[in-house]
Amino acid sequence: MTDSNPTPTDDVLHRFMLEKAGVRGVLVRLGHSWREIASRNDYPDALRDTLGQAVAASALLTGNIKFEGALSLEFKSQGAVRLLFAECTDKGRLRGLARFDAEAIGDAVRLGGMDEDMLAITVGSAERGRYQGVVDLADKPSIGAALEGYFERSEQLPAYIVLAADGDRAVGLMLQPVPGEGGHDAAAEDADAWHRVGTLTATLGTDEMLSSDPSDLLYRLYHEETVRLYDPRPLAFGCTCSRERVEGMLRALGHHEVREALDERGGTIEVTCEFCATRYEFDRVDAERLFVDGDVPPANHTLQ
Structure with a gap:
């Protein structure tokens, strides 16, 4: 059978x-x-x-x-x-x-x-x-x-x-x-x-x-x-990356460092997950919002 x-x-x-x-x-x-x-x-x-x-x-x-x-x-x-x-x-x-x-x-x-x-x-x-x-x-x-x-x-x-x-x-x-x-x-x-x-x-x-x-x-x-x-x-x-986890990584860098990164990169930060190559973009408005709410666990990503 x-x-x-x-x-x-x-x-x-x-x-x-x-x-x-x-x-x-x-x-x-x-x-x-x-x-x-x-x-x-x-x-x-x-x-x-x-x-x-x-x-x-x-x-x-x-x-x-x-x-x-x-x-x-x-x-x-x-x-x-x-x-x-x-x-x-x-x-x-x-x-x-x-x-x-x-x-x-x-x-x-x-x-x-x-x-x-x-x-x-x-x-x-x-x-x-x-x-x-x-x-x-x-x-x-x-x-x-x-x-x-x-x-x-x-x-x-x-x-x-x-x-x-x-x-x-x-x-x-x-x-x-x-x-x-x-x-x-x-x-x-x-x-x-x-x-x-x-x-x-x-x-x-x-x-x-x-x-x-x-x-x-x-x-x-x-x-x-x-x-x-x-x-x-x-x-x-399957990758466990998410926008929330990337936000946690950016918060860990600190407000001043994120602002400097935005200045160096023309107003946009692009973060690429090393595991699955998913890309996350943050402009100045997104970045300012990061430092209003609480913390989020970070993940492994490459900042570009």
């Missing part, structure tokens, strides 16, 4: 359970949404793929938590990669960007290596409060390995995280053992379960991740562990 409503294979988040092993998982596969993000800048291939992994990871981390607002991964450095930012909202909207030194960046991208390098996970919203955790990058060769260390340290819960990306797709896979529910602890009854799942996961190659249908991939890897696949959650490119 042909399914008239086939499950999409791109731009989806799948939660699943390996019932025999007592392991929960999340699989993210991005297609159009990732290509939309990658097309916003002419990134070197290695940096593009690293950004794709970060975007997939930001979606992965939303798979097993409840939150309102957004979850972001943000890397800052004085090295060749100055900024790497990826975000997934509670509505499944994705965005991301990278800033880099074109002359210093090479054929490979390494996050970490300088004392001031930092990778942070931020969850929540300005309205309801945010939580931020810092990911240790020391001796971690990849975003996945760094995040595994973060879960081990902060939650005392191990994780396997595998990420892959190219110019067409970005894919992420995360697995964690499930603490016992109702007194049942699968890990205690099957001491080899977590190691067995790790061994199976280690056989997964980049090409296989990027080319495989999500359900086919999971069943091929873990069919002996009894895979229960839940309904997919759709994902899409």
